Amino acid sequence: MKVTTPRSILFGTAALALSLLAIMPARAALQVDITESADGAVPIAISPFASSGQALPLDMAQVASDDLESTGLFDVLDRDSMVATPSDPDEVNYQNWRSASVDNLVVGSAEANGSGGYRIRFDLLDVYQGRSSSSFQLNAGGNELRDAAHTIANLVYEKFIGEKGYFLSRIAYITMAQESGGLRYRLIVSDYDGYNPATVYSSRDPIMSPAWSPDGSKLAYVAFDVDRGRSSLRVQDLASGNIREISAREGINGAPAWSPDGDALALTLSYRGSPDIYRYDLNTNQLTQLTNNGAIDTEATWSPDGQHIAFTSDRGGKPQVYRMRRDGSQVERMTYDGESNQRADFSPDGDKLAMVQKSGNGFRIAVQDLENNNIRIVSEGPLDDSPNFAPNGQAIMFAKQGRNNELATVTIDGETKTRLSQSGEVREPAWGPLGY
Amino acid sequence: MSVMTNQVGRRCALAVVMVLAAFALAACGGDKNLRDGEDLPAAGMDGGDDQGMGMQSGRDIDVRGLEGIDPEDRSMFTDPDNPLSTRIIYFDLDSSAIPSRFSQAISAHGRYLSEHPDVKLRLEGHTDERGTREYNVALGERRAESVQQALVLSGASDGQLSTLSFGEERPAELGSGEEAYSKNRRVEFIYTK
Incomplete structure (x- = not known):
């Protein structure tokens, strides 16, 4: 990223097709609240984006600032503490920013492009060098300013961190609310920060265990149908809403997990007796039993290379995480720390395992380094569940249960925590792919 | 762009x-x-309109679960002096063993099922909120199967019985704490047609 090719200019001029949807302010059902932040982060300020016409319907600088701040890897200057709010590199008095110890500054503007959208340009300024280190320009539709702001944050994040940012990714989660006539369960998809929530499926019977297809186009989940006396495991296409029923056998139809190539699901069925892990080939509809014993085997998750499946089993007494090859052979126990360990999730690079660990402090999220088996506890408990790695592996989202049911995000070092909350119960976050 | x-x-x-x-x-x-x-709520996107949400829905648990019982027999299941009126089995923490105080109820239901071979019973297993959700579905199933086996020993036949586990997803009592937990670790008897 240190390349300084002088004046390498222009990459394509494809115009972004404009959506005809009316501009509407993005709603957030989940409220973001950064609760702890780490030291040693990259100091940066994002000055408010200018617009010569009407005021922008979205504070892009604030959205991008919130993105970066939530990672714990950036120390983002509050708007109130800014010495000035320039929008063009020529307006910047670098000496003032140096005095304020702001090493990096983003300035930019978004101008109406005459066809309902915006032409956005911004510069990333190196305050000590006193010059722009990168400048970018992009066009966005009238209702795409939020995504444009996330894109700005992704570009800044990648420039400093060297990994792709996850600010355009989406999450799925389950809510339960008490409504007239009884409980109402919803499967919801939103931006990673809780904005733009949309209900994908809704029922008076429980909905569980959402899992993203690797390409982000589908969700597998479990829906109960009490009248039918069954649960069903299904795959729903998000663009069309079409639902494909995978299994509605007697007993458990649960815990879907996509293979990394998207061609198969691991799932839990109990129609032959005790709960066991099966592999369901989505192309041939072939079902293969992978575990077979009297214990509980459930909560499968695939290693990123597709060669292994980790799962929870109480075959040794208390639930622990085990691993087998994708054909069910070579089963080995992976976890020994704490009283019990359940519901594992592999990091995207396969080097770590996140799980729910039970100890004297309740149920907390643990991260196990698979190289040396060191364990780090990254949440406080007492009822934490459903850990999910961010698509770039740098954070974990999980659910907090108990008095306040909410979603939380923690960096993998456990240092920075962000809460996503709303009224009613929110649970079972599933973090989708990067989104770009 | x-x-x-x-x-x-x-x-x-x-x-x-x-x-x-x-x-x-x-x-x-x-x-x-x-x-x-x-x-x-586009077509095909909305799930069942089931009203049977246990106690939260306000529907009386005494009525829910008796749809499969001949109306003339229903009074036996609602008479508090009749062991058939016990239609929820409660469990200890981390246990699928049926506490001995329920053995009279198990015998009565087993006998009723053996005398009414057309009647079907669904056993709905539940857990408290501690632990992971899918694992709790498996624990709830284990509880339901424990009751199923006891009923078979009391005269019911396998073909009359089915299980459905909700894990922690349909608590009888919302909230955290042992008082709610002890009411949520349960198997409910649902007589179906």
Whole structure:
């Protein structure tokens, strides 16, 4: 990223097709609240984006600032503490920013492009060098300013961190609310920060265990149908809403997990007796039993290379995480720390395992380094569940249960925590792919 | 989206081009459902309209679960002096063993089922909220199967019985704490047609 090719200019001029949807302010059902932040982060300020016409319907600088701040890897200057709010590199008095110890500054503007959208340009300024280190320009539709702001944050994040940012990714989660006539369960998809929530499926019977297809186009989940006396495991296409029923056998139809190539699901069925892990080939509809014993085997998750499946089993007494090859052979126990360990999730690079660990402090999220088996506890408990790695592996989202049911995000070092909350119960976050 | 950079390395340029692709997909992908922030109860998207939400729905648990019983027999299941009126078995923490105080109820239901071979009974297993959700579905199933075996020993036949585990998903009592937990670790008897 240190390349300084002088004046390498222009990459394509494809115009972004404009959506005809009316501009509407993005709603957030989940409220973001950064609760702890780490030291040693990259100091940066994002000055408010200018617009010569009407005021922008979205504070892009604030959205991008919130993105970066939530990672714990950036120390983002509050708007109130800014010495000035320039929008063009020529307006910047670098000496003032140096005095304020702001090493990096983003300035930019978004101008109406005459066809309902915006032409956005911004510069990333190196305050000590006193010059722009990168400048970018992009066009966005009238209702795409939020995504444009996330894109700005992704570009800044990648420039400093060297990994792709996850600010355009989406999450799925389950809510339960008490409504007239009884409980109402919803499967919801939103931006990673809780904005733009949309209900994908809704029922008076429980909905569980959402899992993203690797390409982000589908969700597998479990829906109960009490009248039918069954649960069903299904795959729903998000663009069309079409639902494909995978299994509605007697007993458990649960815990879907996509293979990394998207061609198969691991799932839990109990129609032959005790709960066991099966592999369901989505192309041939072939079902293969992978575990077979009297214990509980459930909560499968695939290693990123597709060669292994980790799962929870109480075959040794208390639930622990085990691993087998994708054909069910070579089963080995992976976890020994704490009283019990359940519901594992592999990091995207396969080097770590996140799980729910039970100890004297309740149920907390643990991260196990698979190289040396060191364990780090990254949440406080007492009822934490459903850990999910961010698509770039740098954070974990999980659910907090108990008095306040909410979603939380923690960096993998456990240092920075962000809460996503709303009224009613929110649970079972599933973090989708990067989104770009 | 057009993208211009200066003094930027190749990698950044590639990242921006990929962003362009993502934007184009978002604009053409027809994923309106996921962007407009509205609940869309489109056809096929809404689940069952079941009213049987246990105690939360306000529906009387005494009525729910007796649909499969001949109306003339229902009074036996609602008479508190009749062991058939016990239609919820409660369990100890981390246990699927049926506490001995329920053995009279198990015998009565087993006998009723053996005398009414056309009657079907669904055993709905539940846990408290501690532990992971899918594992709790498996624990609830283990409780339901424990009751199933006891009923078979008391005269019911396997073909009359089925199990459905909700894990911690349908608590009888919302809230955290042992008082709620002890009411949620249960198997409910649902007589179906």
